[in-house]
Amino acid sequence: MFKIVNRKEMAGGTVILNEIEAPKIARKALPGQFVILKANEDGERIPLTMADTDPQKGTITIIYMVVGKSTALFRDLQTGQGYQDVIGPLGKPTHIEKVGNVVCVGGGTGIAVMHPITRALKQAGNNVIGIVGARSKDILIMEEEMRAASHTLHICTDDGSYGHHGFVTDVLKDVLEQGDVQMAVAIGPVPMMKFVSLMTKEYQVPTLVSLNPIMVDGTGMCGGCRVSVGGETKFACVDGPEFDGHQVDFDELMLRLQAYCDEEQGCFEDYCTIRDAK
16 A cells, blocks of 8 residues: 555645655656556556655655546545555656756646656756646645746736736746747646647747646556657657647647546546445
């Protein structure tokens, strides 16, 4: 069992933080890599990119939004309980180097994935401009962590309840128009990554995105996580999860992510009904 040593509810209980004992993974994991978790023998394998690691404590941190049966099952796990399986680190780590001025754009729970990458880019000597967004202030996560990891942090909310009233691309455009940006990283909802990449392409700024297609085994065997990048088929689990945002077919990715939405919603509702009846 991989024990949960710290649990925190965020964004009104819709987002959960778990700090998990996994010393071997914590020693090897690098920013941008992910793990696959399974709650119990009958559980589904869920890939989640790590929000933090602590090699000294031997722990990794994941942050996820409750959207279906499996994440609802994860949410029911309390401190002292644990996951049956945690496999990793998987995927290629982020290539970290000093390039100059870097813009890190995070949205929703993608902010958690962005955090260790932002911190590593700052530690490498880059000037890091952070831009984070959420629908409203009450569901914004990891503000203080991102503020510490960035030299400058801009906050955006769709409803204007905090920071800039509008989308992350509004602030990104202002930053790009000032010039002298060598690199961008965007992690969050697929539409956000798409429009960030379209904007940075106009300004010829290289851009990395972290993709989240449906995944099963995490080793490149099943092909479930295939994505089209530059007209070629890539597997997010072994070729990614990070790719050149200017080359990704985001429309295809969105269609694939919607393939099982009805089945997922049905399983989630059935699980909640059975759990609430107990």
